[in-house]
Amino acid sequence: MTGISRMNDADVRRFRDRLRDELAALETEDALGQDAQKVVTLDQQSVGRLSRMDALQSQAMAKATQARRATQRMRIAASFARMNDGEFGYCVECGDAIPVKRLELDPTIPTCISCASG
Template structure:
């Protein structure tokens, strides 16, 4: 992988990190505490609100995981190891990295 490709992938990763931050901001309201007063919210509405809150928290956890994987990819770039399969040491196909810039294994090793 040449330096221009590496910079393209760095920009792709930083763009995705910015998108994750925007998604965090939009999803903040969904994680808010559900009102316990049954006078203002019926039981089924409250159950629905609790389910929506749980889904928002799960989505937040997924974004946090993706953010960690992308940060690790940036660290591998700084170490000069980005784009190299962690199992076999071969180069990861650029197409695979475009789909998942945090990929750490080539297609063959990922298949098992």
């Protein structure tokens, strides 16, 4: 492919540092979101029906957010594995180089634009 700038070791280190920072932020968000995922009590003396429904909805949203964070953690782990194998920055489908600008948007992206488009 033409117009793709190749990554050097400094680029890979920069992406690795960025992914480490993102992983730390995910861990912080996990700690903050633990209370929202707790079991909702059904004590009708202290909480009304609408309040319980709201609490259940908040709990479901917190669990969905946790699932998204877990998915992102897996994507980061896969990116680290590609870095360790010397394959970071190359499409896992076709092997072509992924443009650095694409990786700057999301360093966990494993495919080039062509393969991502189908």
